[in-house]
Amino acid sequence: xxxxxxxxxxxxxxxxxxxxxxxxxxxxxxxxxxxxxxxxxxxxxxxxxxxxxxxxxxxxxxxxxxxxxxxxxxxxxxxxxxxxxxxxxxxxxxxxxxxxxxxxxxxxxxxxxxxxxxxxxxxxxxxxxxxxxxxxxxxxxxxxxxxxxxxxxxxxxxxxxxxxxxxxxxxxxxxxxxxxxxxxxxxxxxxxxxxxxxxxxxxxxxx
Amino acid sequence: xxxxxxxxxxxxxxxxxxxxxxxxxxxxxxxxxxxxxxxxxxxxxxxxxxxxxxxxxxxxxxxxxxxxxxxxxxxxxxxxxxxxxxxxxxxxxxxxxxxxxxxxxxxxxxxxxxxxxxxxxxxxxxxxxxxxxxxxxxxxxxxxxxxxxxxxxxxxxxxxxxxxxxxxxxxxxxxxxxxxxxxxxxxxxxxxxxxxxxxxxxxxxxxxxxxxxxxxxxxxxxxxxxxx
Numbered sequence: 001x002x003x004x005x006x007x008x009x010x011x012x013x014x015x016x017x018x019x020x021x022x023x024x025x026x027x028x029x030x031x032x033x034x035x036x037x038x039x040x041x042x043x044x045x046x047x048x049x050x051x052x053x054x055x056x057x058x059x060x061x062x063x064x065x066x067x068x069x070x071x072x073x074x075x076x077x078x079x080x081x082x083x084x085x086x087x088x089x090x091x092x093x094x095x096x097x098x099x100x101x102x103x104x105x106x107x108x109x110x111x112x113x114x115x116x117x118x119x120x121x122x123x124x125x126x127x128x129x130x131x132x133x134x135x136x137x138x139x140x141x142x143x144x145x146x147x148x149x150x151x152x153x154x155x156x157x158x159x160x161x162x163x164x165x166x167x168x169x170x171x172x173x174x175x176x177x178x179x180x181x182x183x184x185x186x187x188x189x190x191x192x193x194x195x196x197x198x199x200x201x202x203x204x205x206x207x
Numbered sequence: 208x209x210x211x212x213x214x215x216x217x218x219x220x221x222x223x224x225x226x227x228x229x230x231x232x233x234x235x236x237x238x239x240x241x242x243x244x245x246x247x248x249x250x251x252x253x254x255x256x257x258x259x260x261x262x263x264x265x266x267x268x269x270x271x272x273x274x275x276x277x278x279x280x281x282x283x284x285x286x287x288x289x290x291x292x293x294x295x296x297x298x299x300x301x302x303x304x305x306x307x308x309x310x311x312x313x314x315x316x317x318x319x320x321x322x323x324x325x326x327x328x329x330x331x332x333x334x335x336x337x338x339x340x341x342x343x344x345x346x347x348x349x350x351x352x353x354x355x356x357x358x359x360x361x362x363x364x365x366x367x368x369x370x371x372x373x374x375x376x377x378x379x380x381x382x383x384x385x386x387x388x389x390x391x392x393x394x395x396x397x398x399x400x401x402x403x404x405x406x407x408x409x410x411x412x413x414x415x416x417x418x419x420x421x422x423x424x425x426x427x428x429x430x431x432x433x434x435x
Contacts, residue, residue, distance in 0.1 A: 015283045046283040075282055091223060094419060099227070099281055120227035120282055151332050153227050155282045 003036050004184040008049065008157060008176040017047035017077075017176065021184060024053035030078070031066035038072050040187045047075040051103065055080070056087045064095040072097055079103040079123060085113055092118050101157070107141050114148055122149055124174070126159035132172065139172075146172050211425055215347030216399055216414035226420040228287055228334060230341045232427050233275035239268050242277050242289035242322075249324030253361070254386060261322070272297050272431050276341055278325075278334045281420075287326040288334040292342055293319045294351070296433055302357050302390055305380050312374075312392070315352040318342075323362070339369065340413045341421050346395045348425060349432045354398075356391045366391040369409065370401035 005018040018037070025033055030050060037048055052063065060080065067076050079101040092100075099120035102113060106128040114122065124142070132142040149156050158174040214220070233242050243264050251258025267273050268291070278288035293301055300319040302308070308317075320342060325334045346354055356366050357380070366389075367373070376389030393401075402410035429435045 010283070010285070012285075015285065017283060075284075077282060091225065094225065117225040120280075150326070153278075153280065153287055153326075153332065153334050155227070155280060 003033070003187045005037065005048075005187055006184055007045070007179045007182055009179050010176055011173055012175075015046040016179075017049060017075075018043075018045040018185060019049035019051070019079075022051070024051045026053050027055055027059040027063035027066075030063045031070060034067065034072070034076060035070060037187045038070060038074070043074070043187065045074060047077050048072070049077045049079060049101065051079040052084070055084050057089060057092075060084065060088060060100075061093060064093060064098055067098050068095045075099065077101045077121060082109060082113055085116065085119065088116070088118055105145065107138055109145075111145070111148060114145070114152060114154065119154065121155035121157060121175075123157040124159060129158050129172075142172055146174070212344070212348035215344055218414050220417040221415045223417045223419060226333065226337060226418055227282070228278050228280045228337070228420065230276060230278045230288075230337045230421045230423070232424055233277045233289070234424075234427070238277055239264050239275060241279070241286040242275050242291075243268070245277075245286045245289050245326060246322050246324035249326070253359070257382065260382075265322075267291065267293060267301070267321075272433070274345065274428060274431055276338055278338060288332075288338055289322065289324050290320060290338045290342060291322045292345060293321055294349075294432055295319075300355060302355060305357075306375055306378055306390060308355075308390075309374060312353060312355075316350060317353050317355050318346055318349075318351045319355040319357075321357070323356075335365075336409060336412050337418065337421055339409065340418065341423055343395070343398060343413065344421070345423060345428055348428065349434055351395050354393045354395060357388050358391065359386050359388055363389040363391065368407070369393070370398065370405060370407065 004021040006021055007016055007018055009016045020033055020037060022033060030052065034048065034050060037043055052060075055063075063078060076098045077100070078098065081103055085100070085102055100118050101121040101123055102109075102119045103123045104125050105122045106125040122145075128138070129142065132139040146156060155176065156174040157176045159178065233239055243261065247258050247261040250261050268275060270293075272294055274292040276290045276292065277286055279286050295317040300317055301321055302319055323338070325332055325338070342354070356371065358366055363376070371391035371393045374390050374392050377387035378390065379386075380388050399410070399414055402413065
């Protein structure tokens with residue numbers, strides 16, 4: 001079995017993390033999807049991000065509990081949409097090594113969503129960051145959101161690298177941006193790896 | 208062996224709040240390096256010459272009686288804040304090498320907060336509040352009479368707003384002759400009441416909210432501060 005991931009690189013250049021490339025996962029699917037990546041020996045990211053389908057409090061609690069059972073050594077970040085966040089209604093059970101990322105942040109996202117203590121990061125919508133490079137008012141909104149995120153110590157992800165021809169200098173700075181030019185990372189499960197190894201050995205013997 | 212300290216507040220916590228980062232004590236060389244990194248970049252923004260000098264760990268960072276607090280993001284463990292707590296149990300405070308403290312501080316248990324540095328440097332940040340809360344709780348657990356701090360004008364405004372008393376200033380410090388500093392003190396036992404009387408938002412954050420992510424190893428604290 002293999003899975004694919006894309007790499008998010010820290011703009012400070014210190015760390016990187018990966019995101020599983022998949023359709024939004026249902027809460028019941030998260031554990032199996034993450035297990036493959038976590039068992040892979042070639043995994044070296046600081047965190048692993050997975051996108052959840054729209055859900056509710058029970059779904060998120062179930063996903064957190066399932067992930068907790070994995071006892072992952074890397075931090076797991078679950079990206080959820082605003083509708084899911086609004087359904088959480090209060091604090092979630094503390095699960096060591098797991099956090100929530102508010103996904104799809106755009107100009108219409110209420111700032112009140114940022115101050116909920118359930119989330120640890122924000123991922124900005126690509127169309128939003130792109131239009132901020134061309135429109136002063138949207139740029140102002142983005143900068144205000146980033147300032148609030150920094151005050152609250154929330155990590156920030158930009159779905160696309162900020163265009164080089166940005167309207168105002170300095171450009172808004174996000175904590176993590178996609179490595180646009182990088183090919184997707186192929187994550188192989190341990191069983192497949194050993195099969196590949198054994199195939200290689202067989203091939204060497206026959207040569 | 209001492210048990211974990213009780214909550215040092217007169218009011219019970221009304222809620223628990225998660226933070227996107229964890230505050231803990233630095234342990235080991237790698238942690239010290241991480242604290243130094245954030246401290247140097249924080250100082251470089253306002254006092255470039257001091258920031259440059261702080262790019263290496265100081266001898267105080269390795270003193271067994273000194274505690275180094277570090278705030279690191281949960282997501283990637285990146286350090287985003289640090290603070291050093293230096294007691295006067297073994298020798299005089301750092302500030303006492305620069306000035307003489309008033310008589311009321313003689314023979315008292317003092318802790319000087321030094322090298323406070325936060326990623327984006329805004330006094331209102333959650334990181335700053337969490338570091339301040341951790342330091343207060345440590346001081347309370349160790350029966351510290353006064354917390355002492357030294358700050359330039361802008362940082363001084365923060366200490367004033369946190370109900371610290373100005374005990375001296377402006378003064379010039381040997382390590383930064385071009386900048387004026389003020390010396391501040393807060394009686395540990397009065398801090399909560401002062402915050403409450405001023406309806407300070409730190410009162411709610413500190414006294415009425417539990418933060419499991421402020422995760423202090425009190426065994427380490429008591430060892431360092433000679434409490435067992």
